[in-house]
Amino acid sequence: MHIIDRRRNPQGKSLSNRQRFLRRAKRQVTEAVRQASAERRIRDVADGERIVIPTDGLREPRFHHDPVTGHQDGVATGNKTFREGDRIPRPGKGAGGKGGRDGSADGDGTDAFGFVLTREEFLDIFLEDLELPDLMKKSVSRLENTKPERSGFATSGSPTNINLLRTMRNSLSRRIALRRPSNDELDALRAEIADLERTAPDSRKLDELRIRLGLLERRTREIPYLDPMDIRFNRFEAVPRPITQAVMVCMMDVSGSMSEAMKDLAKRFFMLLYLFIQRRYRHVEIVFIRHTHKAEEVDEDTFFYSRETGGTVVSTALVEMRRVIAERFPVSDWNIYAAQASDGDNLTADGPEVAAILARDILPITQYFAYVEVSGGVGELLKTNSNLWRIYAPFATSHDNFAARRVAGRGDIYPVFRDLFTPEKQSV
Amino acid sequence: MCSALTPAADAALLFADPDWSYDAVQRTYDAIEEIAVGELGLDVYPNQIEVITAEQMLDAYASIGMPLMYGHWSFGKQFATNELLYRKGARGLAYEIVINSNPCISYIMEDNSMAMQALVIAHAAFGHNHFFKNNNLFRQWTDAEAILDYMQFAKTYIARCEERHGARAVERVLDAAHSLMDYGVNRYQRKRRVSPQSREQRARDRLRYEEKSYSDLWQRTNPVDAGPERDGDGGDQPPHPAELVPLPEENILYYLEKMAPRLEPWKREVLRIVRQIAQYFYPQKQTKVMNEGCATYVHYRVLNRLHEKRLLSDGGVLEFLHSHSSVIFQPDFDDQRYSGINPYALGFEMMTDIQRICERPSDEDRQWFPDIAGNGDAMGTLRDAWANYRDESFILQFLSPTVMRRFKMFRLSAGPDDPEYLVEAIHNERGYRRIRKSLARRYDVGLHDPNIQVVESNLDGDRTLVLRHEVIGGRLLDREDATAVLQHVADLWGYPVALEEVDATGHGVLREHQRVEPRD
Numbered sequence: 038m039h040i041i042d043r044r045r046n047p048q049g050k051s052l053s054n055r056q057r058f059l060r061r062a063k064r065q066v067t068e069a070v071r072q073a074s075a076e077r078r079i080r081d082v083a084d085g086e087r088i089v090i091p092t093d094g095l096r097e098p099r100f101h102h103d104p105v106t107g108h109q110d111g112v113a114t115g116n117k118t119f120r121e122g123d124r125i126p127r128p129g130k131g132a133g134g135k136g137g138r139d140g141s142a143d144g145d146g147t148d149a150f151g152f153v154l155t156r157e158e159f160l161d162i163f164l165e166d167l168e169l170p171d172l173m174k175k176s177v178s179r180l181e182n183t184k185p186e187r188s189g190f191a192t193s194g195s196p197t198n199i200n201l202l203r204t205m206r207n208s209l210s211r212r213i214a215l216r217r218p219s220n221d222e223l224d225a226l227r228a229e230i231a232d233l234e235r236t237a238p239d240s241r242k243l244d245e246l247r248i249r250l251g252l253l254e255r256r257t258r259e260i261p262y263l264d265p266m267d268i269r270f271n272r273f274e275a276v277p278r279p280i281t282q283a284v285m286v287c288m289m290d291v292s293g294s295m296s297e298a299m300k301d302l303a304k305r306f307f308m309l310l311y312l313f314i315q316r317r318y319r320h321v322e323i324v325f326i327r328h329t330h331k332a333e334e335v336d337e338d339t340f341f342y343s344r345e346t347g348g349t350v351v352s353t354a355l356v357e358m359r360r361v362i363a364e365r366f367p368v369s370d371w372n373i374y375a376a377q378a379s380d381g382d383n384l385t386a387d388g389p390e391v392a393a394i395l396a397r398d399i400l401p402i403t404q405y406f407a408y409v410e411v412s413g414g415v416g417e418l419l420k421t422n423s424n425l426w427r428i429y430a431p432f433a434t435s436h437d438n439f440a441a442r443r444v445a446g447r448g449d450i451y452p453v454f455r456d457l458f459t460p461e462k463q464s465v
Numbered sequence: 466m467c468s469a470l471t472p473a474a475d476a477a478l479l480f481a482d483p484d485w486s487y488d489a490v491q492r493t494y495d496a497i498e499e500i501a502v503g504e505l506g507l508d509v510y511p512n513q514i515e516v517i518t519a520e521q522m523l524d525a526y527a528s529i530g531m532p533l534m535y536g537h538w539s540f541g542k543q544f545a546t547n548e549l550l551y552r553k554g555a556r557g558l559a560y561e562i563v564i565n566s567n568p569c570i571s572y573i574m575e576d577n578s579m580a581m582q583a584l585v586i587a588h589a590a591f592g593h594n595h596f597f598k599n600n601n602l603f604r605q606w607t608d609a610e611a612i613l614d615y616m617q618f619a620k621t622y623i624a625r626c627e628e629r630h631g632a633r634a635v636e637r638v639l640d641a642a643h644s645l646m647d648y649g650v651n652r653y654q655r656k657r658r659v660s661p662q663s664r665e666q667r668a669r670d671r672l673r674y675e676e677k678s679y680s681d682l683w684q685r686t687n688p689v690d691a692g693p694e695r696d697g698d699g700g701d702q703p704p705h706p707a708e709l710v711p712l713p714e715e716n717i718l719y720y721l722e723k724m725a726p727r728l729e730p731w732k733r734e735v736l737r738i739v740r741q742i743a744q745y746f747y748p749q750k751q752t753k754v755m756n757e758g759c760a761t762y763v764h765y766r767v768l769n770r771l772h773e774k775r776l777l778s779d780g781g782v783l784e785f786l787h788s789h790s791s792v793i794f795q796p797d798f799d800d801q802r803y804s805g806i807n808p809y810a811l812g813f814e815m816m817t818d819i820q821r822i823c824e825r826p827s828d829e830d831r832q833w834f835p836d837i838a839g840n841g842d843a844m845g846t847l848r849d850a851w852a853n854y855r856d857e858s859f860i861l862q863f864l865s866p867t868v869m870r871r872f873k874m875f876r877l878s879a880g881p882d883d884p885e886y887l888v889e890a891i892h893n894e895r896g897y898r899r900i901r902k903s904l905a906r907r908y909d910v911g912l913h914d915p916n917i918q919v920v921e922s923n924l925d926g927d928r929t930l931v932l933r934h935e936v937i938g939g940r941l942l943d944r945e946d947a948t949a950v951l952q953h954v955a956d957l958w959g960y961p962v963a964l965e966e967v968d969a970t971g972h973g974v975l976r977e978h979q980r981v982e983p984r985d
Binding site for chain 2: 038039040041042043044046050051053054055056057058059060061095096097098099100101102103104105106107108109110111112113114115116117119120121122123124125126127151152153
C-alpha cells in the first residue's frame with residue numbers, strides 16, 4: 038500500500054473549467070451582476086457575491102421521461118397508517134413527499150442556478166459592463182499595495198535576512214550558559230601544559246591538566262560555536278500604504294423629474310467613483326445629500342429609494358455639504374470628493390447663488406468635484422443646455438478640479454473618470 | 466516514556482491521538498487488511514491512498530471523481546454548485562472518493578480524524594475495491610488497468626483539438642456528446658466485426674483468385690447466378706456503408722461516430738472518448754445499492770472487529786458509529802429530508818440481513834430463501850452476491866420480508882391524470898412480492914432510461930436519421946429536453962433528425978417530434 042500526499046499538488050484544477058463556465062454564461066452573469074450591483078450598497082460594490090442566473094444556455098439536456106405522462110409506480114418507505122387499496126392525495130410536481138422522487142430523479146428540475154463570484158470576477162464583470170478600458174480595469178481591481186516593514190525577529194526566513202547582531206548575541210549567551218570554553222582559555226591551558234612538559238614532564242599536575250584539556254576540547258566540539266537555534270532573521274510585515282482618509286459627498290436631485298433609470302445611472306456613477314477613491318485611500322466615508330428645494334443628509338437607502346416632491350434648488354445641497362464638512366470633516370484631515378448627479382433642472386433664480394458657493398466655498402476645499410447630468414435618452418442630449426449646465430460649464434474650464442459630463446447610458450460614465458484619473462492630474 | 470503511564474490495554478490501540486499521521490494510517494491499514502482479507506476473504510486490487518485537501522476534493526467532485534479529466538464548462542458549473550453548497554454548509558463533503566483502477570486509488574481528506582480515516586480505508590480501499598475487482602459487470606465492461614492512461618490520452622487529445630480547432634468548436638461537440646452520454650453505452654457484448662480494410666482485402670484476394678483460376682469453360686457451362694449474394698462478410702461487392710452498423714442500433718453515440726456522413730475525424734474521436742467514459746461508468750450506475758452496500762457492510766464489520774480485538778478505542782467506535790448511522794439514515798416518505806430510498810441504507814440493511822439469514826434464519830427465511838437460510842457461510846454468500854448480481858437482480862433475489870418490514874415499504878401507483886396515488890401493496894404477506902418486484906424495477910436501467918434507438922438512416926435518400934422511442938407504460942419524453950438533444954444529434958449527423966415515440970406493445974405511434982435540421 039502506498040500513501041501519497043497530494044496536498045501540495047497544484048490547487049484549483051477546476052479553475053480553467055470555471056472560466057469556461059463563466060465565459061459560457063457570460064450574458065446571464067453580466068445581467069445578474071448588473072442587477073446585483075443595482076441592489077447592493079455603494080460600499081459593498083467590490084465584494085464577491087452569490088449570484089443567481091437563469092439556466093438557459095447552461096442546461097445540459099438529456100433524454101428523460103416527462104414525469105407527468107404515463108403510468109407511475111414506485112416504492113417508498115415509512116408507511117405508518119396506509120393499507121392496501123387506500124388512496125392518498127398526490128402532491129404537486131416537485132413538491133416534496135413522493136413527488137420528489139420523480140421530479141428530481143431524472144432531468145434537472147431547477148430553472149435558476151446560484152453560485153459565488155470572487156471579488157475579482159465580480160469587479161471584472163461590473164467594470165466591463167461600464168465599458169472601461171482594460172488598463173483602467175486592472176488598476177481598479179488590483180489589490181491594495183503593501184510595503185514590507187521591519188517588525189521584530191523571526192526564527193525562520195531567507196538567508197539574506199539573517200540578523201547578524203541578534204544571531205551572534207544568541208550564540209554568545211548560549212555559549213556562556215553552556216560554558217563552552219573560549220579560545221583564550223584553551224590557549225592558556227595549552228601554554229601551561231607545554232610549559233609543564235618542558236619543566237616537569239612527569240608531574241601529576243600535567244596529567245590533570247591534560248585530562249582537563251581533553252574535557253574542554255570535547256566540550257568545544259560538542260557545543261557548536263553557532264547553532265541553528267541561535268539564528269534570527271529580520272522579520273518584515275506587510276503594512277498597507279499610509280492610510281489617508283477621504284470623504285465622498287454624493288449629491289442628487291430627487292425631485293419628481295428624476296426617473297428610476299436616471300437614478301440607476303447616478304448610482305453606478307457613484308459606485309465607480311467610490312471604487313476609484315477607495316483605491317487611493319484606505320478609509321473612505323460616504324455622505325449622501327439629497328435635495329429638492331431643500332436639502333438634507335440621509336442614509337443610502339433613503340437616498341436612492343425614497344421619493345420626495347418639491348422644486349429644485351441646487352444651492353441648498355451645496356450649503357448642506359458645506360455644513361457637513363465644516364462639522365465633521367476638517368479639511369486638514371480629509372480629502373474631499375464631491376459627486377453630483379442631476380437631470381439639470383434648477384430654479385433659474387438660484388443660478389448665481391450656486392455659482393457663488395461653488396467658487397467660494399466648495400471648489401477650494403475639494404480634491405475633485407464631478408458633476409454628471411443624466412438624461413433619459415440620446416434625444417435629450419440634443420436639446421438646449423439645461424439651467425444647471427449653463428452655470429457649471431464655465432467652471433470646467435476655469436478649475437482643474439471640476440468636471441461636468443452628460444451621461445445618457447452606462448457607457449458614458451467612464452469618460453468622466455478618464456478626466457478624473459488620468460496620470461497628470463494625479464496630484465494628490 | 467508515555468506508554469509506561471498508560472494502561473496496558475491501551476498500549477495495543479492502533480492510534481490514541483485523534484489526529485492522523487502516516488504511521489497511524491499505515492498501522493491501521495495493515496490491521497484492516499488482516500481482517501478484510503484474512504477474515505472476510507475479500508479480494509482487492511493493490512491500494513494507493515492519496516491525501517488531499519478539501520478544495521482538491523471539490524475539484525475531484527467536479528470532474529466526476531476522475532483524477533484526470535478534459536476541460537469542459539459543465540465541470541465548472543458542477544464545481545460552482547458544490548462550492549456554494551459547501552460554503553453555505555448545506556452539504557458536507559464526501560469523506561472519500563475511490564477510483565476503479567488498478568492500483569485502486571482512494572482519496573482521503575486531510576481534515577478527517579484518524580477514526581474517520583480508518584472508516585474510509587475500510588469502506589473504500591477494501592469495500593469498494595473488492596466490489597470493483599469482483600463484480601461481473603465491472604469485470605466485463607471496465608478495464609481498471611487502463612483507465613488512467615486512457616483519461617490522460619483523452620485530456621491531451623481534447624486539449625490538442627482545442628488548440629487546433631478552437632475551444633468553441635470542441636465545446637459544441639462535447640456538449641452534443643454529453644447530452645447523449647446515456648446512449649453511448651453497449652449493453653451487450655458486441656459481435657466482433659470485420660473491419661472495412663479486411664473486407665476489402667478479402668474481396669481483392671477473392672478477385673485475384675478468380676483471375677488466376679479463370680477458365681472460360683466455367684462461364685459457359687456454369688452461368689453466373691444473377692441473384693444478389695449478400696451474406697454479410699462474404700460478399701465480393703464492397704459492402705453497402707449502411708451495413709457497417711446494422712440497424713436498429715441503441716448506442717447512438719457509436720452510430721454517429723461510425724456512420725455520420727460528414728463528421729470530421731477528430732469529432733469522431735471526441736465522441737469515442739465520451740463513449741468510453743460513459744461505458745466506464747455504466748456499471749456504477751447499475752450497482753449503486755450493491756456497491757455502497759458492500760462498502761458500508763465491510764466497514765461496519767471491519768471496524769467492529771477492530772474494536773473487538775481492542776485495536777480501536779471506545780471513543781473511536783462512537784465516532785465511527787456516529788458517521789455510520791448518518792450515512793445509512795433513511796427518512797420516511799413524509800419527512801422533509803426524503804428523496805427516495807438511500808442506497809447506502811438499503812444495501813447495508815439487505816447485506817446484514819443476508820448475514821442474519823445465513824446464520825440465524827427464521828421459519829419465514831427458510832421459506833423465502835431455502836438455498837441460503839442457515840448455510841452458516843454469510844461471507845461466502847455475500848461474496849457470491851457481490852460478484853454476480855446488479856441492483857435489480859440483487860433486490861429481486863435477496864430483498865427479504867424482514868427488510869421490507871424494517872423500512873415499512875409500500876407501493877404506490879397512479880395513472881397520468883389521477884389526482885391520487887393508489888396504495889397497491891404494503892409490507893404484509895400479500896404485498897411482499899409485489900413490493901419487491903416493483904422496487905427491483907426501479908433499479909433497472911433499461912426501464913429508467915427511455916429506450917431510444919436509431920432505426921433508419923436513409924443514407925441513399927435524404928439522409929434523415931430516424932430515432933425511435935419505445936414507450937413503456939405511456940411514459941413519453943420530456944418534450945423540451947428532447948428537442949434540445951435532437952438538435953445536438955442533428956448537428957453531429959449533419960442532416961435532419963426525426964424522433965418518433967412508439968408504444969412498445971404495438972399500439973402505434975404516440976407522438977412524433979418535429980424534424981430538427983442541423984445548425985451550421
